[in-house]
Amino acid sequence: MSKPDVMMLYPMRPKAMEQLEAAYTLHRADLAGDKAAFIALHGPKCRTIATNGHEPVTREMIAAMPKLELVACSSAGFESFDLVAMAERGVKLTNTSSALSDDVADTAIMLMLAARRSLVAAEAYVRSGDWAKKGMFPLQRTISGKRLGIVGMGTIGQEIARRAEAMRMHVSYWNRRPKDVPWQFQTDLLQLASDSDVLVVIVAGGEGTRGLISAEVMAALGPQGLLVNVSRGSVVDEPALIAALTSGALGQAALDVFASEPDPDPALTALPNVTLFPHHASGTVETRDAMAQLVVDNLAAFYAGQPLLTPVDLAAYVPAPAEG
Helix, strand or coil: CCCCEEEECCCCCHHHHHHHHHHCEEEEHHHCCCHHHHHHHHHHHCCEEEECCCCCECHHHHHCCCCCCEEEECCCCCCCECHHHHHHHCCEEECCHHHHHHHHHHHHHHHHHHHHCCHHHHHHHHHCCHHHHHCCCCCCCCCCCCEEEEECCCHHHHHHHHHHHHCCCEEEEECCCCCCCCCEECCCHHHHHHCCCEEEECCCCCHHHCCCECHHHHHHHCCCCEEEECCCHHHECHHHHHHHHHHCCCCEEEECCCCCCCCCCHHHHCCCCEEECCCCCCCCHHHHHHHHHHHHHHHHHHHCCCCCCCECCHHHCCCCCCCC
16 A cells, blocks of 8 residues: 655654654655755645745645645744645644743743843853952842733743743733633733733744834833743844844843844844844754654644644634625
8 A cells, every 4th residue: 555645845853754754655845956846746646744834835835736735834833834825725734832832931931031130141250250350240130020921822821921920920911812811911012011021922923923022012111121032033023122122222132033043133143131042942852852743643643534633723824805
């Protein structure tokens, strides 16, 4: 019996690759010199795609795969996918938010603490010998008892809230719609920023959230405020961020993601009031293996005719067609 054909746009972790190679005929577009020609040749045989959210799934690619029914994505984000074209064709999507929620939440808390306690500068203070020469490091700001605003209350946002609550922070949140969670829902993003000492951003990327954290939001957070971004660089208006941090309109930022990766704007990275991390919030062996395994398990469920493990509701991301 022949194996099902799967179009692979991005390689998985070794254990996942072994399972995929055993179960399917993998068409390795990720290794092809001319990807478009490769997909045109092999795409008509494939009902599924295995990929990562950073590798585009375009309208042209979808058109070249008339049998396509599922895109199994090994990351949480998928803003490089043409979701409208997928929805028009009825193509399903799975992602891996559930697998990476703990590590991303941990990273958000790590960045918050590192920024508030000036960990990077303090570490350099010890290494350089300045501690002995200049005396005690300057006093910093506490986190306990402070107000945390979370922009996005999905799986990861809830994990961040639980960790922050254990640190005796007062948590409130903004979301497209209220969630059944114990934290206060704020309908106005500017008000949330104004009411917060720390604002953590963990919404999906894409056009729907581009520039969501605007100059006005940063001004509302204020000169003592800390902005933490563990979502996507596009969600923050980066030129406005640079201006706010330079002028003092915003106190600090701690960033895992940037508008330009892996080469962030030097005007941003040169600022002393920014703590930087290289888009690595989910970057542990355990989590990356779990993310890849979800691709394996979602494909297995699809071909067995079983419910998908981590389906994405495309209706939440694709505007309804206008009536006419």
